Amino acid sequence: MTTNRGPRTAVNGRELRLWKVGWALTVTFTAATLAAGSVFYSLIALLDFQEIDTTAKLDAKTLFDLVKLSFGVVAGAGALVALVVAYRRQRVDEAGAHREATRLHTERFSQAVDKLGSDSPAVRLGGVHSLAGLADDAPDNSLRQTCIDVLCAYLQLPFTPDPGEDAAHQEERHRYLALRKVRQTILRLIGDHYRRPHGTHRSWQGSDLDLAGVTIEGHLDFSGAVFSGCVVSFDNARFSGGMVSFDNARFSDGTVFFDSARFSGGAVSFKGAQFVGGTVSFNFAAFSGCWVSFDASTFSSSRVSFEHAQFVGGTVSFDNATGSVPNGLQEAASISRASATLVIPSAWRAFLSWPHRGA
Structure with a gap:
């Protein structure tokens, strides 16, 4: 799958563009003269001085x-x-x-x-x-x-x-x-x-973050982080052991990629995360032997995708999650049916066919 994820071009609004002094003064003086003439003519028309005697001498x-x-x-x-x-x-x-x-x-x-x-x-x-x-x-x-x-x-x-x-x-x-x-x-x-x-x-x-292909060992704490209006990439990243926390993070009006990322051992938590607008992609991601939590997360007006994701061993929990079912989660559930436990909210049970327990 090919996605355009090029870096955004930052617009530098500090570039100085000024007219030459002569031009600036000419334009300013001309504008002032025209404005003064317009006011003077308006006053003459308003006071009805059109009949001024042109032969009268100035005192x-x-x-x-x-x-x-x-x-x-x-x-x-x-x-x-x-x-x-x-x-x-x-x-x-x-x-x-x-x-x-x-x-x-x-x-x-x-x-x-x-x-x-x-x-x-x-x-x-x-x-x-x-x-x-x-x-x-x-x-x-x-x-x-x-x-x-x-x-x-x-x-x-x-x-x-x-x-x-x-x-x-x-x-x-x-x-x-x-x-x-x-x-x-x-x-x-x-x-x-x-x-x-x-x-x-x-x-x-609001700044982009390119962590594609990184190896992260041990604890990673992005809890409470806000990814808004930016492009963040964890494509092909390797998370091994420890605790990876995106608890209470907010994903809005931006794009975050976890495509083909590998989570092995330890725990991965998106508890209380808010997916509001933008795109968050876990396509082809693999969760192996992990405890994965999306408990109490909110999926609202956002495109969250688990297409071709794999859950091998461990527990994947969406307990008390609200909003629409993420794209591709049903397919991932079918692929991983025999090797992981899924916990889902009761509102999603009609959309997923996987041995589960839930709220």
């Missing part, structure tokens, strides 16, 4: 009034010029500040990436925190997305498995545990930032 008072009016027009034009110049200066200053912030961000970004490529796990850990801080302070969404992409790319690198506790491999095991801590720190930071309310400082909600 001193009228001449003085015209002089004052001329000076007023000149002063108004000067004020318009000052306003245009001040506006341009403000825009140029803002653009300069943005360029300076981007330059500093780029310098810090290069230093953080260098740390992430160090041979020392401790230095790599410092690079992880540096990149997370850069994402928090990024002057625009595009630069924030770049920092997140680098952290995800690190998790996608080949990962040396646990060499075991044999005394002959103690040095390798110490390095394995240190590098594992780096990876777990990245996942913890991602979970923390996707829990923060959208629009607040240090929130990454």
